[in-house]
Amino acid sequence: MTPLSRDPDVLQPAVDLLGQTADAQRCGDIWGTKCRVPVRPPQFAHAHHPSQRSQRAAAGRTSTPPAVLGSLAGHPDMWVRFAVAENRSSPPRVLEQLARDTEPLVREQVAENRSCPPRALEELAQDARWSVRLRVARNPDTPSAVLERLAQDPDQSVRREAAENRNTPPGVLESLAKETFWVPLSFLARNSSCPPEVLSELALRPEVEVRRPVAGNRNTPPAVLERLLGDPDVAKVVADNPSLPRAALALWQLTQG
Numbered sequence: 001m002t003p004l005s006r007d008p009d010v011l012q013p014a015v016d017l018l019g020q021t022a023d024a025q026r027c028g029d030i031w032g033t034k035c036r037v038p039v040r041p042p043q044f045a046h047a048h049h050p051s052q053r054s055q056r057a058a059a060g061r062t063s064t065p066p067a068v069l070g071s072l073a074g075h076p077d078m079w080v081r082f083a084v085a086e087n088r089s090s091p092p093r094v095l096e097q098l099a100r101d102t103e104p105l106v107r108e109q110v111a112e113n114r115s116c117p118p119r120a121l122e123e124l125a126q127d128a129r130w131s132v133r134l135r136v137a138r139n140p141d142t143p144s145a146v147l148e149r150l151a152q153d154p155d156q157s158v159r160r161e162a163a164e165n166r167n168t169p170p171g172v173l174e175s176l177a178k179e180t181f182w183v184p185l186s187f188l189a190r191n192s193s194c195p196p197e198v199l200s201e202l203a204l205r206p207e208v209e210v211r212r213p214v215a216g217n218r219n220t221p222p223a224v225l226e227r228l229l230g231d232p233d234v235a236k237v238v239a240d241n242p243s244l245p246r247a248a249l250a251l252w253q254l255t256q257g
Contacts (some may be wrong), residue, residue, distance in 0.1 A: 030100040051220050059083035066091045080105045085109035104129045111135035118143050130155040139162035148172050156184060163188035170195050182207040189213035196221045208233045216244045 018143075058064050059072045060083035073084045083099045084090050086109045099110045099120040110116055111124045112135045123141045125136045125146045136142055137150040138161040151162040151172045162168055163176045164187040176188050177198045182205065188194060189202045190213040198218045202210055214220055215234040216240065225244045229235050229252050238244055239252060 052080065054081050055080050060087055060186055062087060062089040064089065066094070070094050073097055077203075078106060081106050085113065085255055088113060088115045090115065096120045096123075099124050104132060107132045109137050112139060114139070116140055116141070118146075126151055130158055132163050133158045139166060140166065142167060144169050150175055156181060160184040160187045164191050166191060166193045168193070174198055177201055182210050185210045186213055189217060192217065192219065194219055200224050203228060212237055216241055221247075 020060050039098075044232070053073060053248075054143050055075065055077070056079055058068065059075075059080045064072075064087070067087070067092050069084050069087060070209055074082075074097075075081055081098060081101060081103070081126070082105055083100070084094065085106045088157050089097075090113070092115070095110050095113060095116050095201075098106055098121065100123075101107055101110075107124060107129070108131055109128060110120060111132050116124075116139065121136055121139065121142050124236060125142075127133055133150060133153060133155070137147065137153070137158050140257050142150075142165065142226070144167050147165055147168040150158055151168060153159050153162070159176065159179070160183055162171065163179075163195075168176075168191070170193070172193065173188060173194055173198075176184060179185050179188075185202060185205065186189050186207070186209045189199065189210055194217060197219055199214050203208050203214045203220065203224045205211060211228065211231065212234050215225070215237040218229075220243060222243060222245050225238050225241055228238045228247045229244075231238075235252070239249060
């Protein structure tokens with residue numbers, strides 16, 4: 001029979017519990033010298049500690065080993081899985097697993113994670129929840145083909161995020177310029193990949209909320225910027241745009257007294 005002092009089933013819970021306290025120092029060198037049983041290092045102790053607060057902390061820590069993150073991805077507590085989904089160190093297979101989580105909040109975090117693999121983003125782009133699709137459209141690493149589909153999403157908020165994403169193809173941005181509601185157009189005007197001809201069209205919009213980001217976009221043609229200098233609602237934004245010709249800026253400054 002294995003002595004209790006060497007039985008992993010008896011010792012490990014104590015190691016896990018003591019690993020976070022000063023009592024561990026009084027128990028001798030239990031991390032692999034005087035103790036003959038294989039024990040988990042301190043970061044594993046956090047992940048398996050009964051306290052959900054410790055488990056959530058381990059799930060969100062970038063230094064947590066991938067194997068532990070994989071284990072925590074199946075935790076019954078939604079907030080633990082949420083932290084794993086948010087963690088950029090989570091392995092692709094773990095994020096693919098969480099992309100199918102029953103909780104929308106978890107899937108939203110996967111969709112926003114810059115480490116999310118393309119296959120998971122493609123799956124999440126078809127999620128029934130608009131809030132999940134919105135975060136896919138917002139992710140800078142979402143593939144262009146996925147953004148092309150999201151640009152036609154029935155939800156205006158999703159189309160808005162696709163309009164601002166730099167990965168959205170120019171042809172798709174041109175089609176988004178046909179939106180009638182000004183909010184998606186204001187996001188489109190902020191996109192640094194927006195084609196100059198589209199920005200020229202947006203500069204004619206009556207809504208100042210659209211003209212202002214056009215005035216600040218470096219892709220806006222110089223001639224359009226010069227014209228916008230005469231627009232008192234956006235002139236100061238144009239003056240700060242490095243694409244504005246220096247001569248036009250100097251002339252405008254003279255008129256400002």
